[in-house]
Amino acid sequence: MIDVLDAFLSLSTKFFENREDLLSDIRKIGLLQGYVMVIKISKINRYVAIGCDRGGCYRTYSALEEKKKNSASRLIDCPFKILGRRTAEGLWKVKISxxxxxxxxxxxxxxxPYCRLFTKEEALQVEQMSLAGIKPRQILSSLRQSNPDLLALSKNIYSKTAQFRRESLGGCSIIQALLDELGGAGFSHNVKYEDSGHLTHLFFAHPTSIELTRSYSNVFVMDCTYKTNKYKMPLLEIIGVSSFNTSFYSCFVFMQKEEQQDYQWALEMFSKLLGDGNHPLAIGQFKEDADWVGFMSSWSTLVKSWDVSMFNEAWNSFQIEYKDYASVLTYIGNTWLPWKERFVFAWTRPTSHFGNNVTSRAEGAHGTLKKYLQVSTGGLREVKENICLAIQNQFQEIKTQLASEKIRVPQKLCIPFFKEVINKVYFYALFELQKQYLLANTRDYSSQCKGQFSKTMGLPCVHMIKDMRIEVLPLNQIHEQWRIDTRSFTNDHCARLDHEDPFSSLLSEVKEKYEKQPLMQKENTLRQLSHILGASCPLIFEPTLQPHKGRPVGSNKRKETSSTRQEPSYFERVEKAPRKCSGCGNIGHYRNKCPSINKSTALGT
Incomplete structure (x- = not known):
């Protein structure tokens, strides 16, 4: 092995084209000898001082500045030092110190620590995989498969991803960077903030979600989920239903609280997202008793322009009839249902909900979203990025399934009755129609038609099929929700949304009017436009930390716990409760430890 002294001395006789080559050769020689060389002092295009990574002294703290943690240092004031200087000819030369x-x-x-750094290629892979939502430990495992000698740890992945996030801010605050990204990527978004400037509400919808929402605008389910962000803000998810009977994310709303005004603001934003004249047929929401009533009050107040008079009448009459509605039960379908489910059952019978009269779809959407979020301590910007991943994958699945069902034919439906609807109606609706068609050929159905199936599903029921007496089902009997021939999702959806934006037509009118104006009016128009462009945006700060739901922190009545174990059932509590002894009638000991019974046994009685 070449002696370390001779190796470094040989470098002093060489010239290097740039600083990076000089550093590379010095570090290679140091690593071969078991030492790590790092930059101590540097000035661009002039000189660089290289020393051992154990050089320097640890900074001592006074009693007032003492750190809370017990710290340690690898610095022992190692004297190793090499200088690199740039010559007048532009080359670099080593000087031994x-x-x-x-x-x-x-x-x-x-x-x-230097040996645990990533190369440029590895850093690029870390950035790409982190943007794809891959967990840091999985990223590290993937890097080690390609480089078994990698010394990096999981904390190096976390540090690198944090560095990427800081660099992506571009000097802006986190909230301002988030709003710039939402505006630049074609999101429909809006914010609400306090007088102090702290964000309280954030509404946003992905461009692909906007297209899906306007295409499938009949049924939506909404519900709040928690533990999604470090500010502890509830996240309201509005879930749409596609023609495949699958869910898609329509929009998201971060809210400060779950009160009537919060829901009202969220629903106002959702109404603007749908557009004028594009109103859903059914919306489902599950809340606790008090919040549920508040939500419905907010909803009926907001959408008076929509046809909700039937709902208001039904809700008011239900409250008058059952004042103590919390104790009302009904027996439907061999199941005892509480008052809320009874009302939902009665209300949804004449509503076109297409089979969505429960909110379990929202719970499934919560679970899917949590898999993408991975942690519950991310900022709003990180949550938005992970939501985008979920939406993009969801959109691709719907798009692929749409293209697939346009070219596939179910073998069970190769009969003349379905001739006009094959490849024009989704499979889910076709199979529901098949059930009604098979019933129409039997006598196993009620003779009286209540119209419930056709009203709620938008499909001909068994009685309509029997009464039509036709051999081929016409396409106009199928609701638009199930039609496949009227939809087409392509990659230029953002361009189509921009084309539908009224700002584009207004801008064209301004340009046309400007060209016809005299010089004085043109100067006035330009002055007004410059004033609009120069208007400053308000400074918005991060949201304040919201309090926990439930008992306040520090309460003596119940210990704080993070366990996910459910509360014991009533029969479990009964089994654990102490019982009276049959010997003495006391509570607190078992029969075999009862002194009365043991004394009788000892006497032989």
């Missing part, structure tokens, strides 16, 4: 170390070489280089 001190080649001595005051410590033994390392046998395992994993303890040196």
């Amino acid at each position: 001190n080649l001595l170390h005051n410590h033994e070489p390392s046998t395992d280089m994993a303890g040196h």
